[in-house]
Amino acid sequence: xxxxRQSDKVRPVDRGRIETFGxxxxxxxxxxxxxxxxxxxxxxxxxxxxxxxxxxxxxxQFIVRTCSDLQECLPFRETCKVVWVNIDGLHDIPLxxxxxxxxxxxxxxxxxxLHTGQRPKVEDFERYLYLVLQMLEFxxxxxxxxxxxxxxxxxDGYVITFQEKPGDMFDAVRQRIANSGAKVRRHAADFLAxxxxxxxxxxxxxxxxxxxxxxxxxxxxLLENYDRATFExxxxxxxxxxxxxxxxxxxREAIGSVMRDDFAVIGDGVEPYFRDVYDHIILVIDTVEVFxxxxxxxxxxxLAAVNNRMNEVMKFLTMIAxxxxxxxxxxxxxxxxxxxxxxxEWRWGYFVVLGVMSLIVLSMVRxxxxxxxx
Numbered sequence: 001x002x003x004x005r006q007s008d009k010v011r012p013v014d015r016g017r018i019e020t021f022g023x024x025x026x027x028x029x030x031x032x033x034x035x036x037x038x039x040x041x042x043x044x045x046x047x048x049x050x051x052x053x054x055x056x057x058x059x060x061q062f063i064v065r066t067c068s069d070l071q072e073c074l075p076f077r078e079t080c081k082v083v084w085v086n087i088d089g090l091h092d093i094p095l096x097x098x099x100x101x102x103x104x105x106x107x108x109x110x111x112x113x114l115h116t117g118q119r120p121k122v123e124d125f126e127r128y129l130y131l132v133l134q135m136l137e138f139x140x141x142x143x144x145x146x147x148x149x150x151x152x153x154x155x156d157g158y159v160i161t162f163q164e165k166p167g168d169m170f171d172a173v174r175q176r177i178a179n180s181g182a183k184v185r186r187h188a189a190d191f192l193a194x195x196x197x198x199x200x201x202x203x204x205x206x207x208x209x210x211x212x213x214x215x216x217x218x219x220x221x222l223l224e225n226y227d228r229a230t231f232e233x234x235x236x237x238x239x240x241x242x243x244x245x246x247x248x249x250x251x252r253e254a255i256g257s258v259m260r261d262d263f264a265v266i267g268d269g270v271e272p273y274f275r276d277v278y279d280h281i282i283l284v285i286d287t288v289e290v291f292x293x294x295x296x297x298x299x300x301x302x303l304a305a306v307n308n309r310m311n312e313v314m315k316f317l318t319m320i321a322x323x324x325x326x327x328x329x330x331x332x333x334x335x336x337x338x339x340x341x342x343x344x345e346w347r348w349g350y351f352v353v354l355g356v357m358s359l360i361v362l363s364m365v366r367x368x369x370x371x372x373x374x
Contacts, residue, residue: 036108041091043116043149046165050089056080057177057185070098082189083158084177088166090114096162103160104128105153113162116149120251122258128155129265131193131254134247135168135200138210144240145207147247150200154193154265161196169203170196190270197255198277204248204284211241211291215298222298226305234302238295245288252281319368326360 034040052067058081067073076083090096090113100110109130112118123130131152136145151162173195176182184195218233255278259271266274330353334343343349368374 036111039093039097039107039110039114041093041114041116043090043164045091046148047089047091050087050092050095051166052095053086053088055084055086055174055177057082059185060180062178062180062185070095070102074102077157081157082192084161084189084192085158086161086163088163090116090162090164099160103153103155103158109153113151116164117147118149118151120247120254122254124261124263126264128153129193129258129263131197131258133197133200133251133254135163136204136207136244136247138207144236145244147243152193152196154189156265157189159189159192159196169199173199187270188267190266191273194270194273194277198273198280201251201277201280201284205280205287207244208284208287208291211237211244215291215294218298222302222305226302226309231299231302234295234299238292238299241288241292241295245285245292248281248284248288252278252285255281315373319374323361323364326364327357330357 052070052073054063054065054067054073054076056063056065056073056076056079061080063076063080065072070085073083073085085099087095087099093114096110096114099105100107104127106125109123109125112130112132118132120133121131131154133150133152135148135150137148138145148164149162150168153160173184173192176184176195177192179185184191214237218230218237222230222234255274258266258274259278334341334353343353346352
């Protein structure tokens with residue numbers, strides 16, 4: 001993890017960040033009453049036109065193409081050991097339906113692909129394995145940690161990935177595939193699926209480093225700034241950690257299922273690699289839980305400090321009011337308009353009363369000091 005930077009200052013929170021940060025549930029009113037397997041896109045349209053990219057490879061060849069139609073990918077299934085088809089953009093229903101026809105994907109799987117915001121899971125359909133996970137990206141802008149659904153289908157000799165928009169964390173995987181001596185070139189499609197999942201999980205750790213830096217900045221300024229912006233920053237960070245936990249925790253169960261169960265498309269030689277991914281997920285989950293505890297403690301510290309400051313103010317005001325109570329009594333007593341008040345005729349009466357008031361004030365201040373009330 002990165003070290004704490006003392007020079008960092010707490011940045012005021014953007015109020016729009018609290019209002020727009022990722023919803024827990026997507027709007028699913030469009031699917032209400034529809035039969036199972038109905039292809040309806042649930043989520044935001046992230047790209048104008050879907051982008052289809054294909055990488056086909058084996059021990060001796062490596063081919064990269066941007067396709068205008070999925071039909072162009074089929075011939076490479078016969079000539080290459082592994083074909084990786086990536087589709088950016090999920091709003092094109094006919095394209096998703098065509099993928100189902102060409103690769104034999106069940107309608108229920110296609111429905112889950114189109115319904116963004118799915119809980120991370122794994123489903124076995126004998127011919128292929130369907131995995132859902134969340135790709136996360138840390139943003140300094142108002143949206144905080146952004147989520148994007150990634151659907152992975154692993155079959156005999158092919159991997160299909162469905163993303164909501166272009167841009168991912170798979171560049172390192174693509175570079176490894178381009179290297180003729182890389183281990184991924186010697187393995188089947190199940191190893192490629194492992195490499196993609198491993199890249200996503202490793203990116204979780206980089207996001208946690210950014211979260212830790214944010215926590216460090218808040219901790220550095222927590223004892224100096226007890227304003228509303230500090231509290232809103234802590235609240236927003238806590239909410240982000242909750243969404244982060246929701247996106248990662250179910251992935252532990254999904255990868256654990258890949259390790260334990262006997263899936264036809266996952267070879268025995270790849271299972272140890274999934275165990276390594278599982279260990280990384282446990283590390284991520286433990287780190288998220290630690291950060292949640294730290295942020296909760298910061299929130300409690302902030303509230304305790306605000307309450308303590310309010311108590312100090314109330315104590316000060318109470319002492320002032322207590323000091324002025326006897327002074328008000330004396331002033332009120334001699335402010336009464338009775339005709340016969342002997343002290344009113346004294347030559348030094350005014351100064352004596354002022355002296356008595358001063359003596360009362362000094363006596364009460366000394367008493368408060370002896371009790372260490374201020």
